[in-house]
Amino acid sequence: MSSLGKHYEDGEVIVHQGENGNCMYVIQEGTVDVIASADGRELHLRSLGANDFFGEMALFEGETRTATIRSNGPSQILTIDKKSLLGGIHEDPSLAFRILQTMSYRIRDLTERLARCEEET
Amino acid sequence: MVALDGLSLFGSASGDLSPGSDRTLVDGSRVAVIGAGPAGSMFSYFLLNMAGTIALDIDVDLFEPRLFSHCGPAGCNHCGGVVSESLVQRLATEGIALPDSVVQRGLESYTLHMDVGDVEIATPMHERRIAAIYRGNGPRESEPLKSQSFDGFLQQLASKKGANLVHRLVTGVRSDADRMRVDCADGFSDVYDLVVLASGVNSRLEKDIEESGAQFRRPNRIKTFICEFKLGQDVIRETLGASMHVFLLDIPRLEFAALIPKGDYVTLALLGDDVNEELMDRFFSAPEVRNCFSGGRIPKHVCHCYPRMNSGGAKPPFADRMVMIGDCGTTRLFKDGIGAAYRAAKAAARTAVFHGVSAADFEKHYLPMCQKVEVDNRYGRVLFGVASLVQRARFARRGVLHMTVSEQGKSERPKRMSDVLWDLFSGSAPYREVFLRTLRPAYIADLLRHLVAGNIGSSRIDGNPAAGKEGERYDTH
Numbered sequence: 001m002s003s004l005g006k007h008y009e010d011g012e013v014i015v016h017q018g019e020n021g022n023c024m025y026v027i028q029e030g031t032v033d034v035i036a037s038a039d040g041r042e043l044h045l046r047s048l049g050a051n052d053f054f055g056e057m058a059l060f061e062g063e064t065r066t067a068t069i070r071s072n073g074p075s076q077i078l079t080i081d082k083k084s085l086l087g088g089i090h091e092d093p094s095l096a097f098r099i100l101q102t103m104s105y106r107i108r109d110l111t112e113r114l115a116r117c118e119e120e121t
Numbered sequence: 122m123v124a125l126d127g128l129s130l131f132g133s134a135s136g137d138l139s140p141g142s143d144r145t146l147v148d149g150s151r152v153a154v155i156g157a158g159p160a161g162s163m164f165s166y167f168l169l170n171m172a173g174t175i176a177l178d179i180d181v182d183l184f185e186p187r188l189f190s191h192c193g194p195a196g197c198n199h200c201g202g203v204v205s206e207s208l209v210q211r212l213a214t215e216g217i218a219l220p221d222s223v224v225q226r227g228l229e230s231y232t233l234h235m236d237v238g239d240v241e242i243a244t245p246m247h248e249r250r251i252a253a254i255y256r257g258n259g260p261r262e263s264e265p266l267k268s269q270s271f272d273g274f275l276q277q278l279a280s281k282k283g284a285n286l287v288h289r290l291v292t293g294v295r296s297d298a299d300r301m302r303v304d305c306a307d308g309f310s311d312v313y314d315l316v317v318l319a320s321g322v323n324s325r326l327e328k329d330i331e332e333s334g335a336q337f338r339r340p341n342r343i344k345t346f347i348c349e350f351k352l353g354q355d356v357i358r359e360t361l362g363a364s365m366h367v368f369l370l371d372i373p374r375l376e377f378a379a380l381i382p383k384g385d386y387v388t389l390a391l392l393g394d395d396v397n398e399e400l401m402d403r404f405f406s407a408p409e410v411r412n413c414f415s416g417g418r419i420p421k422h423v424c425h426c427y428p429r430m431n432s433g434g435a436k437p438p439f440a441d442r443m444v445m446i447g448d449c450g451t452t453r454l455f456k457d458g459i460g461a462a463y464r465a466a467k468a469a470a471r472t473a474v475f476h477g478v479s480a481a482d483f484e485k486h487y488l489p490m491c492q493k494v495e496v497d498n499r500y501g502r503v504l505f506g507v508a509s510l511v512q513r514a515r516f517a518r519r520g521v522l523h524m525t526v527s528e529q530g531k532s533e534r535p536k537r538m539s540d541v542l543w544d545l546f547s548g549s550a551p552y553r554e555v556f557l558r559t560l561r562p563a564y565i566a567d568l569l570r571h572l573v574a575g576n577i578g579s580s581r582i583d584g585n586p587a588a589g590k591e592g593e594r595y596d597t598h
Binding site: 003004005006024026028050051053078079080081084085088091092094095097098099 | 171174207209210211213214215216218219221224225226227246247248249250252464467468471
C-alpha cells in the first residue's frame with residue numbers, strides 16, 4: 001500500500017451521502033465505488049481508481065455529499081483540504097484545470113447514460 | 122562562459138524593457154532547460170502540458186549531466202529531501218501521485234526536541250501527507266533496489282510529456298542575434314528561443330552571469346550540512362517512527378536541525394550561520410540528539426555534504442529569452458524549497474506559453490510570484506528570529522512546550538501553538554499567515570498563560586495518553 005494518505009479496508013465508507021464536505025480526496029492506490037441512494041435503493045454510478053479524485057462537488061457548491069464512496073478492496077486515499085485546494089486555485093487557477101476536465105468528462109458520461117435510459121424507456 | 126547582449130537584457134534592472142509581443146513561443150520554437158532537478162523537470166512538464174492545451178508544438182531539451190539512478194553524490198542533488206504537506210496535495214490535485222518507490226517514508230508527525238522536553242505534534246488530518254524522499258538514488262553504498270529518485274521520477278514525467286533528455290554539461294549561455302545559444306563541455310552548441318536556468322544555487326553559470334558585468338546578482342547563499350546514517354528499518358521504527366524530529370537547542374549559530382527517517386536511512390539536515398566542525402560537535406554532543414539514537418550513540422554517517430542553500434533571490438531572475446527558476450531564482454527561506462520550485466516552474470511556464478518570453482513578459486507575469494515569495498520570506502525571517510530567541514531563553518522554551526503538550530493532549534482544544542509550529546517546521550503555510558496568527562489575542566493570551574504555568578512546579582500534563590511519553594520526559598525543574 002502507498003506510503004501517503006489514509007488506509008481504508010474493503011467495504012469501508014470514506015464519504016457518506018448527505019453529510020457536509022470540507023475536503024476532496026485523491027486515490028493513491030486501490031479502487032472505490034461511487035454509490036447513490038434513492039428510495040431505499042443503492043445505485044452503483046461508477047468505480048474510480050488510482051489518481052482519480054472525488055468529493056470535489058461539495059467543495060465548490062457548498063452543498064452536502066451527493067453520493068457515498070466505499071472502498072472496493074483495500075485502498076489508500078489522500079485528503080485534500082478545502083482551504084489548501086481553494087487557496088491554491090486562487091493563487092494558480094490552472095490548478096483547477098484537471099478538475100474541470102474530469103468534471104466535464106463525467107457530465108458527458110452522465111449525459112450519454114441518460115440518453116441511453118431515455119431510449120430504453 | 123556567459124555573454125549576454127549588454128545590460129538591457131536585464132529589463133527590470135535597466136528600466137529599458139523590450140515590448141513583449143515580438144518574443145513569443147510559436148510552433149517549432151525550441152526551449153533549453155538547464156538542470157533536471159524539481160524546478161527544471163516540473164517546468165518542462167507544465168510547459169509541454171500547457172502548450173498541449175492550446176495545440177502549441179514546441180521542442181524542449183532538458184540538460185542534465187547527472188544520472189539520478191546512481192547512488193551517492195554522482196546522482197544526488199544534495200538536499201534534506203522532504204516534500205511538504207501542501208506540495209503533496211498540490212501534486213495529487215495535478216494528477217501527479219508520488220509512487221511508493223519514490224516515497225521513502227510517509228511522515229505523520231513532527232517531534233520537537235528541546236532541553237526542557239519533547240513533544241510530538243500530529244499532522245492536522247492524522248494522515249501521512251509529508252513525503253520523505255531522496256533527490257538522488259540514496260546515499261553512497263546504499264542498495265538501489267526498490268527506491269527511485271524523486272528527481273529521476275520528475276525527469277521521467279517530463280520525458281513522458283515529450284521533453285528530450287540531454288546528458289550534457291552546459292558550460293555557457295550567450296546571446297546569438299535575437300536568440301540564446303547554449304554551449305556544452307563536449308563541444309555541443311545550439312540556439313534556442315528560450316533558456317530556462319534551473320541549475321541550482323551552486324551553479325557556475327550564475328556566477329559567470331554575475332561576473333560578466335550584467336546588472337544581475339545571484340542569490341545569497343548559506344552553507345548547510347547534510348548527512349545520512351544507516352540504521353535499518355526496524356531500528357528506525359522503534360526510535361524515530363514516522364515522525365520528523367526537529368531540534369530547538371541553545372547552541373550558538375544553530376538555526377535549525379532535523380532528522381528525517383527514510384527507509385533504512387536517516388537524513389540529518391543542519392542549518393546555521395557558518396556550519397563547521399565545532400557547531401556539529403556541539404550538536405552531536407547534545408543529549409536531546411543522542412537520545413534519538415539507539416543506546417544514545419551517534420553512528421558513523423555513510424554519506425555527507427555541505428550544500429549551499431538560497432537565502433535571498435536572484436535579482437532580477439529573468440532577461441530577454443531567459444528565466445531563472447528554483448534555487449537559482451527565488452525560493453522560500455529554509456523550508457519547502459521543492460514547493461517553491463513547483464510554483465516558480467508553473468509561473469514561468471504560464472508566462473512562456475500564454476504571454477511571451479521577453480524580459481517585459483517575465484517582469485509582468487513571473488516577477489510578481491517571486492516578489493510574493495520574497496515578501497513572505499521577510500515574515501519568515503521574523504519568525505525564525507523569534508524561534509532563535511526561544512532557543513536562547515529557557516523560560517520561553519518551557520512555555521512553548523507546556524502549551525504544545527497541553528494542546529496535543531486534548532483533541533477538542535484549539536491547537537494554536539501546535540499549528541504555528543507545524544506550519545513553521547513543515548513550510549505548509551505562508552510565513553505571513555503564520556506570523557499573523559501569532560498576533561491574535563487568543564494566541565498571545567494562551568502563550569502568556571502557559572509561560573506562567575510552564576515555569577511553576579506542577580506542570581505535568583494529565584489525561585494525555587498520546588503524550589504520555591512526552592509527559593515522562595517533560596522537565597519541570
